Amino acid sequence: MVVSNKGVLFKAIPTGHPVIGEHFEVVDRTIDIENFKLGENELLLKNAYISLDPYIRERMRExxxxxxxxxxxxxxxxxxxGTSxxxxxxxPQYHEGDIVAGFTAFIPIGRG
Known part of the structure; x- marks a missing residue:
């Protein structure tokens, strides 16, 4: 099953207020869930919520x-x-359908 895999790509370090399209942009890719191969102790997550807090501006630095x-x-x-x-x-400690929380992105854990 091929599904959408959106992400927010960091494009450039801003000197003032970040501008959508200049400093970051939403990208839409696809992922084939059925044929996606995980490495040892990896998870493939579907994000339910991801927070865009003000601290993110602090991470947009040199x-x-x-x-x-x-x-x-x-x-x-x-x-x-986020929550996924x-x-x-x-x-071995995580199973299909489990709810997890922590730093997450729109990419498979361990691959980004």
Whole structure:
């Protein structure tokens, strides 16, 4: 089954207020869930909620600037605190249908 796999791509480090399309953009890709192969102890998640808190602006900085949280990397999908449903799992503690919470993105855990 091929489904939509949207993500927010970090495109450039802003010097002022971030601008949609210039500093980040929503990208729409697809993923074939049935044929997607997980590595050892990996999860494939479907996000139910993802938070876009003000702290995200702090992560849109040059990598050499130290902070309490790591910076986003240009060209990578942005992450935030979220709640997800496990779609597939090779991890012994997580099973299909489990609800999980934590830093998540619109990519498979461990692949991004």
């Amino acid at each position: 990598p050499h600037i130290e902070s309490y949280i790591p910076p986003f990397h240009v060209g990578k999908v942005m992450v935030g605190d 449903v496990v779609i597939k799992s090779t991890h």
